[in-house]
Structures are given as structure tokens and as C-alpha cells.
Amino acid sequence: MKDGFLRTAAATPKIRVADPRYNAKQIIELMEQGESRGVRVMAFPELCLTGYTCSDLFLQTALLAAAKEELKKIAQASKKLHMIAFIGLPWEHEGKLYNVAAAVSGGRILGLVPKKNLPNYSEFYEMRHFCPGNERALWIRMEGEKIPFGMNLLFCCEDVPDLVIAAEICEDVWVPCPPSISHAMAGATVIVNCSASDETTGKDIYRKDLICGQSARLVCGYIYANAGEGESTQDLVFGGQNILAENGTCLMESRRFSNECICADMDLERITAERRRMTTFPTAGAAKEAGGYVTVNFELERGLKEESRPVLRYIDPAPFVPGDPAQRDRRCEEILSIQAMGLKKRLEHTGCKQAVIGLSGGLDSSLALLVTVRAFDLLKIPRANIHCITMPCFGTTDRTYSNACAMAEKVGATLREINIRQSVTSHFADIGHDINVHDVTYENGQARERTQILMDISNQVGGLVIGTGDMSELALGWATYNGDHMSMYGVNASVPKTLVRHLVRYYADTCGEKELSDVLFDVLDTPVSPELLPPEDGKISQKTEDLVGPYELHDFYLYYVLRFGYRPGKIFRMAVQAFEGRYEREIILKWLTAFYRRFFSQQFKRSCLPDGPKVGSVAVSPRGDLRMPSDAVSRLWLDELKELEQSVYRERKGEAGK
Template sequence: MSDRLTIALAQLTARVGDLAGNAQAISKARAAAGAADLLVTPELSIVGYPPEDLVLKPALVAAVRAEVEGLARNTADGGPALLVGAPWAEDGALYNAMLLLDGGRIAGITRKHDLPNYGTFDEKRLFTPGPLPGPLTVRGVRIGVPICEDIWAPEVCECLAETGAELLISPNGSPYEVDKGDRRLSVGVARVTETRLPLAYLNRVGGQDELVFDGASFVLNRDRTLAHRLPDWDEAVRLTEWQRGASGWSCITGEISPPDDADEAIYHAMLVGLRDYVNQNRFPGVVLGLSGGIDSALSAAVAVDALGADRVWCVMMPSPFTSQDSLEDAAACSQLLGCRLDTVRIEPAMQAFDAMLAPLFAGRAPDITEENIQSRIRGLTLMALSNKYGPMLLTTGNKSEMSVGYATIYGDMAGGYSVLKDLYKTTVFTLSRWRNGRRPRLGLGPDGPVMPQRVIDKPPTAELREGQKDQDSLPPYDLLDRILMALVEGEQSASDLIAAGLDAATVARVERLLYIAEYKRRQAPPGVKIGSRNFGRDRRYPISNAFRTA
């Protein structure tokens, strides 16, 4: 019986569907682990997370088995054993499993028991729940392996403790959202307290479509003290040293990587999400409309930090309603960021549409139709550049606007990805100030300000008519966001907000706009999840919906 154990925690990125590439990354991490006894990888590390309906393809499941068996054969060299996450087929059922590979063979398997089926997760439609598990034996040590959701309730860890587990290792695919790190740590503390066993929590990193994974893996000892914390957002292979004492196993304290502060965490989530989406889908870069406003300025800053200035192309598309301030501010933003800026005036296209539609619009005064035509001309222009040269079109709208439909379908909503999709306008202001004062650790952009202070200070406007301001059509953003956060994140009713003292007519109007804009959101591009209820993966409302609470 061993009294010492070296466990390597491999906080890795896994590209969904890239089985050979993921297996190669695991082999590389195993080589880096040297003389460790065990290398642990995150949940579903062979196929990537979340694989969604890919795992329903028998060809993929068969290819997964072949890759796992190849990794298993390689463990005959006497190096570290492997804990590898994979979708695993047995007796007509498909499990979300962790496989112990050691001595040239598959030496053990544990299957995820508690399958999440809420928010971004829908594992019950993909996998069969495994039975309550017992521990796996590695180098004579009984290790409990609760998989991700298995640690969010007591049952699985209690079963592992009762069946002889001496320590717990939890492989995860836990997406980032605001304050999620604190909740993970609290859950870990609860399981350690209940089982009186130390816990290693391992998460993945990197972006996958609308989700982004922040790593931040950690080890807790039996006394609930933090023994290790891995970095946010970075891949890492961390060697952890364990020893058996009179009261059980403990992990020798090692490096505690500091967490991002709240604003930097959100900024890094957007940066990593965009970077990996663009790179994994092999776009040469991005193109976006730079209007001189705060949303496009922040979107451009995130793009430059994610991809580098040479891969970001900004286009100013002035109309007769574009102010001189906007022209100057767009130019200043591009200069501060060091990225390309071109100008395409849209007045000729506006005149062409006026002439084309004049016979059909005769006798009708100009209204929002003509405003939306301007937005659609800009979307068409940007898509033409995307088609001609290959960069992905980046949209620049925020969550406040998308909540109430303050966006033009087939206009400023056109594009392949939305950086600010899950960011309310008040947070856009906060992050713009933050980025002007501080360069993110992972950022490829410049030190110092990335937009003129005037961009942050001036009243937001779409500039689609003379003298237009957002607050002509919407409540002030601090009030609007307060209402939206209650209705969307909190699922509160309008009557709750009215009872709390908010103006009844304003609340009722915002609720109505939120519901009737659902058809637009269904056609919006993807964007990284930041909060607890993003549009698309978390919040799924019917388009045709007559229910109101005020």
C-alpha cells in the first residue's frame, strides 16, 4: 500500500470532434507529467465538451473507443495512469464516463450518475445515467471519481465515501458565468465537509460556440483549506503531491494562482470565446462596423485583444445623420487599437432605395422603415466585405438592445458572432472604463486607452435620424437594465417590480417588448454566455406568446 501519490491535473482545451487532436494533447500532457502516478483529464476530454448530438452518431462513438484503446495501450510503458473522459457505449446504452487507463489496458470505468438537464445542459437526451459509483483503484489507492454534476448534490460523494474512497477527484466541463467560481468552491467545501475526504476539482479551458470554460481548477484538503489553485483561462499541467497520514490523505500545499477580478473575468470570457470561435472555424479575422459609439468600440477592443490588430478590420459607414464627433471617435478608436479603418458612405445606397421604393411608398411619411433601411445597407456592405475577403462579420449589439428588440433584423443583427450578446448596456460602460485603464493579461492589444473618453461619456445614439438618442425610445439604461435583469435573470413578474415601486407603465412596456422581440433573437448570431440566463441556451421562450404579468 502506497503512502505517497503524485497526481497531475491536466487543465486542457479540447476541440469538439477532434478526437485525434485531443488524444494527442492528452499524450503530450502525460509526457509533461513525468513520473506522476496518475494524470487526470477533464470531462469528455476525448470528444470535447459539450458534444451535443455528435455523440448520437455511432461512427463517432466507435472512433472514440479506438482513440481510448490507443491511449490505453500506450500506458504499458510504466508511466502515469490516465483518467480520460469519453462517451462510452455498453450494452446498448451510452454513458458519460471516465476511464482509468493503466498497464496497457482499460483498468476501470466510472459513469456519470447525475445528468444535468437545465440551462445550458441537456445530457438526459444524450446519455444514460450510470449507477451510483464505487471508487477506482490507482497504485493501491481507492479514488472516488464524481463527474461534474455528481458533486453538486451529496448523494454520489456520500456513496463513494461509504464504499471506501480515500480521496475524491472530480473531472468537470463547467462553463464560465459571473460568480461561478465562488459557487464551485462552496460546493467543493460542502462535499469535503460531508465526506471528510480531500477533493481535487478539475475543469477545462477554452471556448466552444456560446460557452467558454475558465479552468480555475483547485484542490481542497480535508480541513477545507485550499492546497492548489490553477490559473484562470490558461492550459496547465499541475503536479500535486499527496501523502497518507494517520487521519487519511492530504495534498501538500502548492501554488495558488490568483483569480481574475470581476471585470477582468468578464472581459477574458469575451476574449477567449471570440478567439476560439474565430480560430476553430478557421476565419482569417473579423470585420465590423465602427460607428463611433461605445458598443462597437468595445467590440473592436475585444477583437484586437483576442486576435491581434492585424486580424481586425473596422469600417465606418456614415450617413447624412452621422455626426462629426462619431467620425472623429471612430478614427480615434482605430488609431488607438492599431487596426485598419475604411470609410464607406451609404448615402448613395439610401438614395437608390428611396428611388426604388418611391412608387410603393407614395403618400406615406418617412418612419422607422427608412431608419431600418440604413441599418440594412450597412449590414449588406459588411457582408459583402466578408464574402469578398473572408473575415467573419462581428455584430456589436448588447443584451439590453436585444432584450427589447432595439436592433434591426437583417441589419445590425447580421453577422457570425456577437461579442456583447450577453452584456447589458450598463456593463458595457463598466468594461469600457476598465479596458481604458488596464490591459487584460491575455490581451494582444495595446496598453493604455482603446477609445476616447468621449465615446464613454456621450449619450448613446443609433444616428438613424436627426438628433436621435437611445433614450428617445427606451428608458434610461440603468432603469432598463434593472428591469431586464429582474425579468430575465430573476424570472420575476412585472407585478413584482411594480409592487417594489417601479413605474407600472414602464415595466409593462419593457415586459411587452421583451416578449415580442423573441422572433428577432431566434435569428441572432451566437455570442458568449456571461450571466446565468443568456438568450438561446438558457432562456428558451416561445415566439408566439400571449402571457403577460402586468
């Protein structure tokens, strides 16, 4: 296991009812297949060693004895495997029968977890055969070895400290207070469910929602293994719907009515990072003690060399942007509403009926204008009270200038043009700067002049200066301090650059005004640029992504740095897989290093940001999500990146030598 990724599996063997020997063989074969695929935690269905549909045959001594003997064989087979597996079977204890999940690993039966909630309604009549399981563990003997028997067992992996497994069985998760709640509060990061849930119309949708919802509520991984073909169809059909979920997300789901073994990598670091971040998630100690939990230790990677195999899960290259078009449209509408409602409240509170926006013809200022239009419409303030100021200077192109003018006209705002060439030239003369030297002073002088004009006009009209900068720029410090960095309300402050584009496109698609849509589509086709350097042949010469790197990479880095606190090496590995075929490893590493350098060095700009609405789970406001010292040192992170750089160089050199 590397970088916290744990390979898990839910397997449905094709069984024979009341034939433990045959069923054990199928289970062992699936375990061996799982081993070849790198599986470390594997779950099988409820009572799969005998079949869930044995009915009164569960009362036959021969069946119970055979199941116990075959469980020993499965445990013995696990000795050569690097996994822990959970297998369902009936178990007799002190003259009573229990429906249990047996945990086996390293050649041993680690523990037996009984089912607590026995359904006895509709098609189910488990209480005819089984007794509810005890919560606190008892110790039973099996061939001289003591084995814990009880619901409150935590299987703790000694060589993977974040891996703590607990189990529940089928109906346990369907009740108002599932055992998995107590298990997670006691420290379990992965819940296993051995299930035999039959199929009825529409049940699969509810079942999936239930499992994913439980994993979200408990901030855990959830392995759900369901019975399938092979069970008796005397009255029921089992579809083998297996589900692997992580904190609300379905990582993998099997096809129904087709026995399958599904595998996916759960991210234990993601789970523990989320719990660490949530101050409302309880500490495990008290719950563990109150529940009388027994800890069972085991090892997974005995003598196993760490492998860098591909991560078996989808890694979204655009974590801020939903891939499904319908969901993306819903997200865009929601974000535009949040932005507009935030500005609406600020306008109401201050009594302002005027707004001032520096309109450049670029994406960010276009989005800010569209949000302001929404807010003004909500307040029933005339759009003419939105003052769009276009301020051409040395780097302004005809394309962006024309788009700014057309956009202001199409939305009904008031447009004002102020050419700042003369004032900036005069300012350079005042400070003794050679106008032919196109350095940072040359660029920032223009940005600060624009901000000064916006602030002064806001005083003239009694309005608010609306900030246009987005979260990606703030993370990189790609803003002129006290220039475009400053405003009176920053509507885009928590919107990443990759999402800005989709918001503008969504508005263009849904506004119902063709002329405005045409302008917005041309804005979308315009390269991202601050336009602070003179154009070449009338075209933009200064392209932001050539200077700071692709925003799709930086937004990927930003998400995993701030949302989960991942190490640079893990983010690099994920990025290589997410952007395979689009960026070489060296390019990904180059811009990841640039991200960390800029992110640490530019915190002083984020420490004094204007107010602005939070729209997603990641934000950089110093008053909420990112309370980071401006003088923090980046050495730990950059040192790790240096090691990665050397490793990538060695790999590349080795590939070249073949």
C-alpha cells in the first residue's frame, strides 16, 4: 500500500446451497485472484459458506460442522496471502445459532462478528434460526486457540496504522441506529458488510443510496458484499449488487444479476484527513471504552515490497467541475446564486444602489459583471447603476476592448472608458521609471492605477467596487498587491479558474440573449491574460498560463493541498494518473514545485483579502478556511519535491537506456 491507498474488494461467489466444501473452494479462488490484483481487504456475502437460503437446514448439525471445517481451510489458505477477508457463515455457540462474519488473515481466524438485527418481516424470518448477536466480545475456544466473538471488534492493522476495520451484517445497516455508527465512533475507518439482500423493483437504488450515505455520515470506507446467483430461487432472487463507497462517493458498483468481484482503492489518508479536519467528529477513546471494544491486531504487508502500481480508482483531473453535464449545470446555477445573494446582502446593508466594475473583456471581470447583474435584478435596482469602467493601456487589444464594450451594452450597464496611458506614463516619470523597461513595476503600475480609478469613481457615485479576481489567482498570488488584489466585495474570491470558465459558459447557454451569448463565447475563446505588456501584431502577447502554468494543474494541486493536506508526492502521483496523455511527468512536477513556491510566498496577499462569499468546500479567506502564517517556510514540501525530481530523472534515464 502506498500513499494511503488501500485496495479493497467485494466478491460474490457462485455458490451451491448447503455445500460448504464447494463454496469454500470458490471463496479461496476469489481470495487468490484478489491477491494477484493487490487486494488487501476483501468481503464476501452473508452466510455464503453455506448459502443464505438454507432455511431449516441451518438446524442440521452436519451443515454447521462442515461450515466450521471449511472456515478453517479458508483461514489456512489466507496464510500465504496479504489480505484480511470477511466470510459469512452460521456459528453455534452454547446451544444457540448466530449469523456471523468471520475475519481471517495470516492463517488465523481473527474474530467472529455476529449479526444483531435479525429481520423477521415480509420475506425474512431469520429469528426462526438465529439469535441476535452480543455487542461486547466473548472469548471462545477453537482447537485450543482463543477467538473473540462479538459485534464490538476492531481489526487494527499494525503495518497500516490508519486501517481499522469493523463489520456489520446486512440488516444491521438498514435500522435506525446501525452498529457501524458505534464502530466508526470507536475508530473504525473501514466498515465491512456481509449481506444477503434480495432483489425487488427499485431496491437497488435505495440500497446504493443507503451505503453511500452511511459512508458519508461516518466519514469512512464501506465495503458491501451481496449474495447473488447460486442462492435458492424458491421464493427470492439475489442480484449480487456489490458496492465500494468512500465518504459518500461510490467508487465501484457491480452489475446486478452477474456474480462479480469488484475492486477499488480507498483513500485512507482522505478519510483520516477529513476526520481530523472535522472538530465535530468524536475522538475514538471514549466510544471505544464505553462500547467495551476488543482490538484485534493483524499484519497485511509481511515482507511485501511496496509497489507503485496505478491507483485503482478514478482520479478526476477537474475536482472542482462536475463531469456530468446536468450536475455541472446545477452546480453553476447554485454558485451564481450564492455569489449574487452575497452581493445582494452587502448592497442592502450598505445602502448602496451603485456598483463599479473594472471590465477588461476577460473571464473574471465578465463573471463579476454577470453576478452583479443578478444581484441588481434581485434588488430591482436599474442595471444602469452598474458602472463598467474599461481602462485601456499599453497591453489592451482590440478584441478584449470590443468585448468589454459590447458586454456592458448588452446587459444594460453604464459604460465609461478611461484611457490610462497618460496617467501611467506620468506616474513612471514621477518615480523615475523607464517606460521601455517592461518589468514588474511597469506591469503593477498599470494595475494599481486601474484600482485607484475604480475606488475614486465609487466615491463619486456612492457605490461598491466589485472585485473580479478568482481563487486560483489568489492561491498563486497572481494579483497586484493593492491593485486588482483589492476591492470592496470580491464575488469571485472562492471560485477556481477552471470553474469560472464553466460559469460563464453556463450563463451564455441559458441567458436567452443571442447577442450577449456571442460576446461571452468570444470571451471564452480569448487567452487568459492580464494584458499588461504591449501586444504583438495586435494580438495578446502575455498569456498567463505560459507564465504561471496551466490552471487545470494548479486547481488540481489547490484542491488536494487545501482540502485534504496531502503530501507533494501523493499529489504528484495522482496528477500523473489524472493527466496521463496530456502532461509529461516533468511538466507536472515543474508546475507543482511552482505552485508550492508561490503558495507559501504569497500568503501575505491572502491575509488581507476583501470580503467575499464562499461557494465550495475549498476557500482561501483568512477569516475562515485558510488561517496560515504569512512567514511559513516551504522547505519540507520543496525538499520532498526535490527528491521526486531526482527520482523522475533516474526513471527517465533508465527508460532512455533500454
